[in-house]
Amino acid sequence: MSDNQLANKSQAWSALFSEPMSELVKRYTASVFFDKRLWKADIEGSLAHAEMLAAQGILGAEDHAAIQRGMTKIREEIEAGRFEWKLDLEDVHLNIEARLTELVGLAGKRLHTGRSRNDQVATDVRLWLRGEIDEIALLLNALQRALVDVAEKNAETILPGFTHLQVAQPVAFGHHLLAYVEMFARDAERMADVRRRVNRLPLGAAALAGTSYPLDRERVARTLGMEAVCQNSLDAVSDRDFAIEFSAAASLVMVHISRLSEELILWMSQSFGFIDLADRFCTGSSIMPQKKNPDVPELARGKSGRVVGHLMGLITLMKGQPLAYNKDNQEDKEPLFDTVDTLKDTLRIFAEMAAGITVKPEAMERAAMRGYATATDLADYLVKKGLPFRDAHEVVAHAVKTAIAQARDLSDLSLDELKAFDARIEADVFEVLSLRGSLNARNVLGGTAPDQVRAQVVRHRARLA
Numbered sequence: 001m002s003d004n005q006l007a008n009k010s011q012a013w014s015a016l017f018s019e020p021m022s023e024l025v026k027r028y029t030a031s032v033f034f035d036k037r038l039w040k041a042d043i044e045g046s047l048a049h050a051e052m053l054a055a056q057g058i059l060g061a062e063d064h065a066a067i068q069r070g071m072t073k074i075r076e077e078i079e080a081g082r083f084e085w086k087l088d089l090e091d092v093h094l095n096i097e098a099r100l101t102e103l104v105g106l107a108g109k110r111l112h113t114g115r116s117r118n119d120q121v122a123t124d125v126r127l128w129l130r131g132e133i134d135e136i137a138l139l140l141n142a143l144q145r146a147l148v149d150v151a152e153k154n155a156e157t158i159l160p161g162f163t164h165l166q167v168a169q170p171v172a173f174g175h176h177l178l179a180y181v182e183m184f185a186r187d188a189e190r191m192a193d194v195r196r197r198v199n200r201l202p203l204g205a206a207a208l209a210g211t212s213y214p215l216d217r218e219r220v221a222r223t224l225g226m227e228a229v230c231q232n233s234l235d236a237v238s239d240r241d242f243a244i245e246f247s248a249a250a251s252l253v254m255v256h257i258s259r260l261s262e263e264l265i266l267w268m269s270q271s272f273g274f275i276d277l278a279d280r281f282c283t284g285s286s287i288m289p290q291k292k293n294p295d296v297p298e299l300a301r302g303k304s305g306r307v308v309g310h311l312m313g314l315i316t317l318m319k320g321q322p323l324a325y326n327k328d329n330q331e332d333k334e335p336l337f338d339t340v341d342t343l344k345d346t347l348r349i350f351a352e353m354a355a356g357i358t359v360k361p362e363a364m365e366r367a368a369m370r371g372y373a374t375a376t377d378l379a380d381y382l383v384k385k386g387l388p389f390r391d392a393h394e395v396v397a398h399a400v401k402t403a404i405a406q407a408r409d410l411s412d413l414s415l416d417e418l419k420a421f422d423a424r425i426e427a428d429v430f431e432v433l434s435l436r437g438s439l440n441a442r443n444v445l446g447g448t449a450p451d452q453v454r455a456q457v458v459r460h461r462a463r464l465a
């Protein structure tokens, strides 16, 4: 087949086709304008395949050398932006193969021996995704370190902890941030786990049934740094569960980001006034001159919907596909690519934004004071003096009701006033009613006491180093 003929897709297949594809069908079925981003993985996979073919005596040494030479040239062309991607050649695989044949002739046509685009594309996506997962792991690490830094500085900073978004008990701001570090740490674990299943080799499955050539699949897996070979050819070419798993793990990262975003947005609002974000992460309003809007966290909250949407897209794409490969699978790329792009940008921007956060400890503490955040501590105090917890709860409810009526905090009541609720109350109660006393008292593993927060900071630093 001449190069001219290769450029016309309807003839690239075989002589079987008697009419050309319409422009609309070409555009509809082509993937090159998005899957060209797999080019590096495609070349890497092809080189590993060719090396194995040569080692097995299926491909001559000269052909092997020609393929290596051709691929080096193609790599240069793509990197320099000189490679001409052709819609007529449908996808990244056919584009690169056609160019290889243009460059090195028959050797290029021999590359596809014992291989199909079905095992080729599955291999490419896995190779590409493995590299992206490694970058995401680094970004998750950087975000965690940024949060740990802010947490360390705020081991003693008090803000109200909420349940039902009602003031509950005082917590350290550092403790609050470390909750997110835990979430992102689990996200990193999930990514590492997904990576093990991504990093398996489909090549050698060929179209669906394996191949009659004596391939050494283990050798290709070793060359590509893959941990295992897919053990069933039908499964190898058809399932995209690794992409779905990745997208589920990515969705969870984005959900955690979205929760953090929601808090940043609330905290920056005038009603809370707990923090300020650096100007470079915010925008103004074209009509209201006083406005500074937390656009970055708002967008991240919005983009989490988009990533979760891609998960739904991918999982639905798989459902109902009979074995083995179906063209449906070409639809895995755009959602996967967009998930990776969105996630990486979001993680990058959040690490920067976290590092530049301005904390307003007075506002946080004032808010904790306003909400009777130490009421539980007063109940615990009475329990320690012998009152059953349910009764103590009742006594404190009366005290809080009285304090609310007088618009005073519990700690503003005099000892005599407090004693009126229960005679067991003594002067040492004021330590208990203070926010700091409440914080220090929660010195249990995983609790909010500053000593615990500092210990966690040390643990995280060692883990993230």
Ligand code: ARG
Pocket: 031, 035, 091, 117, 118, 121, 325, 327, 329, 330, 331
């Ligand atoms: N572009 C295709 C994809 O992304 C490559 C595999 C096509 N295989 C085929 N037999 N048409 O899935």
